[in-house]
Amino acid sequence: MKKVFSKVYLGLIFLFLYAPLIVMVLISFNSGDSTTQIEGFSLKWYREIFRDHGTLQAFRNTLVLSVLAAVLATVIGTLAAVGIHKMRSKRLRSAVMTVTNIPMMNPDIVTGISLMLLFVFAARMLNLETTLSFYTLLIAHITFCLPYVILNVLPKLRQMDKNLPEAAQDLGCTPLQSFFKVELPFIMPSVWTAMIMAFTLSFDDFVISNFTSGSSYETLTIHIYSMIKKSVKPNIYSLSTIVFFAVLVLLIVYNFTDSADDRRERAIERANLRRERRLRKERGELVEE
Amino acid sequence: MEKHKIIELKGICKSYGGEKVLSDISLDIYDNEFVTMLGPSGCGKTTTLRIIAGFEHPDKGSVYFDGKDITALPPYQRHVNTVFQKYALFPHLNVYENIAFGLRVAKRPEEEIREQVKEMLRLVNLSSFEKRHVTTLSGGQQQRVAIARALINKPRVLLLDEPLGALDLKLRKDMQQELKNIRKQTGITFIYVTHDQEEALSLSDRVIVMNAGEIQQVGAPIDIYNEPVNAYVADFIGESNILDGVMLEDYKVRLAGHTFDCVDKGFEANEPVDVVIRPEDVDVVAPEKGMLTGLVTQVTFMGVHYEIIVEIDHFKWMIQTTDYVAPDSRIGIYIEPDAFHVMKKSEYSDLFGDYSSYSFEHELLSENVDEEALEE
Numbered sequence A: 001m002k003k004v005f006s007k008v009y010l011g012l013i014f015l016f017l018y019a020p021l022i023v024m025v026l027i028s029f030n031s032g033d034s035t036t037q038i039e040g041f042s043l044k045w046y047r048e049i050f051r052d053h054g055t056l057q058a059f060r061n062t063l064v065l066s067v068l069a070a071v072l073a074t075v076i077g078t079l080a081a082v083g084i085h086k087m088r089s090k091r092l093r094s095a096v097m098t099v100t101n102i103p104m105m106n107p108d109i110v111t112g113i114s115l116m117l118l119f120v121f122a123a124r125m126l127n128l129e130t131t132l133s134f135y136t137l138l139i140a141h142i143t144f145c146l147p148y149v150i151l152n153v154l155p156k157l158r159q160m161d162k163n164l165p166e167a168a169q170d171l172g173c174t175p176l177q178s179f180f181k182v183e184l185p186f187i188m189p190s191v192w193t194a195m196i197m198a199f200t201l202s203f204d205d206f207v208i209s210n211f212t213s214g215s216s217y218e219t220l221t222i223h224i225y226s227m228i229k230k231s232v233k234p235n236i237y238s239l240s241t242i243v244f245f246a247v248l249v250l251l252i253v254y255n256f257t258d259s260a261d262d263r264r265e266r267a268i269e270r271a272n273l274r275r276e277r278r279l280r281k282e283r284g285e286l287v288e289e
Numbered sequence B: 001m002e003k004h005k006i007i008e009l010k011g012i013c014k015s016y017g018g019e020k021v022l023s024d025i026s027l028d029i030y031d032n033e034f035v036t037m038l039g040p041s042g043c044g045k046t047t048t049l050r051i052i053a054g055f056e057h058p059d060k061g062s063v064y065f066d067g068k069d070i071t072a073l074p075p076y077q078r079h080v081n082t083v084f085q086k087y088a089l090f091p092h093l094n095v096y097e098n099i100a101f102g103l104r105v106a107k108r109p110e111e112e113i114r115e116q117v118k119e120m121l122r123l124v125n126l127s128s129f130e131k132r133h134v135t136t137l138s139g140g141q142q143q144r145v146a147i148a149r150a151l152i153n154k155p156r157v158l159l160l161d162e163p164l165g166a167l168d169l170k171l172r173k174d175m176q177q178e179l180k181n182i183r184k185q186t187g188i189t190f191i192y193v194t195h196d197q198e199e200a201l202s203l204s205d206r207v208i209v210m211n212a213g214e215i216q217q218v219g220a221p222i223d224i225y226n227e228p229v230n231a232y233v234a235d236f237i238g239e240s241n242i243l244d245g246v247m248l249e250d251y252k253v254r255l256a257g258h259t260f261d262c263v264d265k266g267f268e269a270n271e272p273v274d275v276v277i278r279p280e281d282v283d284v285v286a287p288e289k290g291m292l293t294g295l296v297t298q299v300t301f302m303g304v305h306y307e308i309i310v311e312i313d314h315f316k317w318m319i320q321t322t323d324y325v326a327p328d329s330r331i332g333i334y335i336e337p338d339a340f341h342v343m344k345k346s347e348y349s350d351l352f353g354d355y356s357s358y359s360f361e362h363e364l365l366s367e368n369v370d371e372e373a374l375e376e
């Protein structure tokens, strides 16, 4: 009895998770105009998408944005992780980690609105004419990718034998040479993983982009949203299907590059953070957030 | 011929978070010698080595190299190289590139690098391994790569931090011989750290016995064994019977209710002292011929000799003898005058009841306890 129940439960979960996706994929191949009745198989909506200049422009925009955001977030995030790793004071380190993690815990809409308000404020201060642009969008994307990069790279640094950079210096490297010749090669696998992660996050973000992009720079997700506002046709479904499979491929690549070891390390890392926060709360140093 | 002083430590002090780890270490190390720092774990051996290498800065005191003060010099400007305890090989490079690392940093021509690496590989017997990835090597092989990597820069001094600690006994013995050979071939000064007294005695020209951040004794292995300066050194090096005694006058020491002739002098009349007698210096004789008599409580066959425990006047003596003695029998013992090592009382006196031998197992046990406590 219990077994049957748990099977039904599992079935329901899968249904709710995947039914919308299946419907989306099916309708994207519909030969008719309807989004409720399937009339036959065709690729016409895909063809239409690839002929639509607006869509193609949005796709190019997204690629440019995501590549730039991923690369910059990875460079900045890796340097930040190295800095955090070198911190001697435990308290300072955990404080920095908590601050880093907040944007990750925040709902996207809060991050989006607060970034937008910041940009508006900054533009006023500097007397700029346009407030929101490609650059604010890029800054926003780097911001929300950063914690993921740091959390990806930091455990790898922890895995590194602390004698490794010392051995390099012992053999004649300056600290900077030691970083490029020994430390960076060691953490490189997790740097690549972090970059793929950042690219994926940036690629499929809608909420934060919507608040920080202004009207001049349209990303794919924003484009899809604006299409819905006009008329709901299967071309939206086929575009969404393409985005969905792109993200799926990225996630699979991510999982291949991300070793089980690193995942475990990250889990430990998060558990430590939680425990530390709990302890501090118990000692009354931290008021409930 | 005056020996050339290559490294000199003067009054080195170091604390971590208020905890004193090294207090006033002063030390001279000469060209072309094999020096071993010996002491239990946690006594500050690694810290001393790291100060010489430049990874740590002393709170007080100076390090001299060839007569020049190098205390403020970073590691990459010092002519010393280190073999780390856990090897610290570069995991993204193969054997060849690991060994070549120092020369590549120094931007030497490719030809010279190839020649030198080949020579190093020969020196450590790894010639066929140059393409291998370091993570696929055994512990002993990794150790050799670490040694070759450190030697290729032709340092004046090589620092080795318990390099054989992770190897099993057989391999350790082989590597000890190889290290000796390598040192002879290269003529480089070795500063070697270990907590294994046997290793220290068999490898080195000089031994530095440390405890709790202080140097206890410096000397040739044989002098340290035969003339320990205090009860701590006597206990740590080899096995020993350490007894309370009184120096009646020159050449006369009284212990265990009996007065013995000895070869020591220069103490005050009736000065209380520690007396060390090595187990192999005690002869077993018939009870009526013995200077002291006692009851045999335990007999262990050790291969070459028997180790017997004899209770004399409530003190258990350890004696090594090649003749069999029955348990529970009464025996006499005879000790030559030069077998008594009389030492002034020190802070370590009275720590060692009965015979004592430094037990590495004990140390391991207490370390484990510490680690468990830390994990909590």
Ligand SMILES: Nc1ncnc2c1ncn2[C@@H]1O[C@H](COP(=O)(O)OP(=O)(O)O)[C@@H](O)[C@H]1O
Binding pocket: B016, B017, B021, B039, B040, B041, B042, B043, B044, B045, B046, B047, B048
């Ligand atoms: N970086 C450090 N921070 C705090 N304490 C340290 C540090 N390095 C060593 N210690 C402490 O200094 C003492 C001596 O350590 P060490 O030199 O490694 O001893 P040994 O090599 O003889 O085992 C130990 O009690 C150790 O805990």
Ligand SMILES: [Mg+2]
Binding pocket: B042, B045, B046, B161
């Ligand atoms: Mg050590």
